[in-house]
Amino acid sequence: MSEPEKRTRSWLQVVLIILSLVGGGVVLWLWGPTFWAVIRDRERLQGWVDQLGPWGPVATIALNVGQVILAPVPGQFVGVINGYLYGLAAGTLYSMIGLLIGTAIAMVLARRFGRPLVEQLVPEPQVSRWDELTANQGPVFFFLVFLFPFVPDDVTSFLVGLSPLSIPRMLVLATLGRLPGVFVSSWVGARAAALPWWAWFPLGGGAAGLAWLFWRYQSELENLVVHLIQRLTKD
Numbered sequence: 599m600s601e602p603e604k605r606t607r608s609w610l611q612v613v614l615i616i617l618s619l620v621g622g623g624v625v626l627w628l629w630g631p632t633f634w635a636v637i638r639d640r641e642r643l644q645g646w647v648d649q650l651g652p653w654g655p656v657a658t659i660a661l662n663v664g665q666v667i668l669a670p671v672p673g674q675f676v677g678v679i680n681g682y683l684y685g686l687a688a689g690t691l692y693s694m695i696g697l698l699i700g701t702a703i704a705m706v707l708a709r710r711f712g713r714p715l716v717e718q719l720v721p722e723p724q725v726s727r728w729d730e731l732t733a734n735q736g737p738v739f740f741f742l743v744f745l746f747p748f749v750p751d752d753v754t755s756f757l758v759g760l761s762p763l764s765i766p767r768m769l770v771l772a773t774l775g776r777l778p779g780v781f782v783s784s785w786v787g788a789r790a791a792a793l794p795w796w797a798w799f800p801l802g803g804g805a806a807g808l809a810w811l812f813w814r815y816q817s818e819l820e821n822l823v824v825h826l827i828q829r830l831t832k833d
Contacts, residue, residue: 654683655684655688655692658676658679658680658683658684658692658693658696659692659695659696659699660696661676661696662676662692662693662695662696662697662699662700663696663697663699663700663703664700665700665752666696666697666700666701666703666704666752666755667700667703667704667707667719667752668719674779674783675783676693676696676783677689677690677693677779677780677782677783677784677787678783678784678786678787678790679787680692680693680783680784680787681783681784681785681786681787681788681790682787682788682790683787685788686781686784686785686788689784689787689788690777690780690781690784693780693783693784694773694776694777694780697772697773697776697780698769698772698773700752700755701755701769701772701773702765702769704752704755704756704759705755705756705758705759705765705768705769706759706765707756707759708755708756708757708758708759708760709759709760709765710759712760713725713760716756716757716759716760719756720753720756724750724753725753725756725757728750728753728754728757729757729760731824732754732757732761735831736763736831737763737767737768737771738830738831739827739828739831740754740758740763740768740771740772741771741772741774741775742775742827742830742831743775743827744771744772744774744775744776745774745775745776745778745779746823746826746827747779747823748816748819748820748822748823749820749823749824749827750820751772751775751776755772758772
């Protein structure tokens with residue numbers, strides 16, 4: 599792609615993001631109070647969830663499993679929802695159970711069926727890059743990948759399966775590494791109803807801005823975190 603095409607594409611992306619933010623702001627302005635009145639009625643929503651019985655937690659656990667293997671939705675989003683519906687403790691627990699099961703499945707599938715299957719689930723360039731980065735790395739490196747943001751820890755789950763590392767040991771480290779992030783997501787969800795609807799304008803704008811920065815500079819952020827991890831694990 600030529601430089602003029604790259605610049606045009608970047609401007610189009612910026613315009614689309616601005617239009618999306620403006621559209622979201624208009625929707626919140628027009629229907630925000632009504633929508634927030636429903637969202638703030640946590641007891642009503644939790645009563646509806648309680649009617650699902652054990653299928654409610656099963657569904658959210660399955661969603662976390664799926665986001666590890668197929669990544670259809672960000673894991674942090676699921677953590678916020680769990681925190682809102684089930685509270686801090688149960689929300690964190692359900693998220694961690696789903697992540698643990700999903701991570702175990704990813705590692706075992708990679709160990710059993712090898713790289714051909716992994717490349718069916720993860721883009722080949724990403725597999726090759728992280729395969730090179732994690733080559734000859736020990737458990738501490740993988741633990742920090744699970745702990746730090748801006749790096750694809752779900753991809754790392756598959757690469758653990760392609761390595762000779764012990765899967766049970768790595769599952770323990772993956773769980774410990776992910777726990778702080780899951781706890782924060784569930785805490786945000788558990789406290790969400792306490793905020794007035796208009797407070798979500800700056801919060802939503804800030805979150806959208808951070809999402810755009812990550813999307814726009816994903817490679818740079820990822821390289822920065824990888825460099826930090828490599829320095830921390832350097833002999």
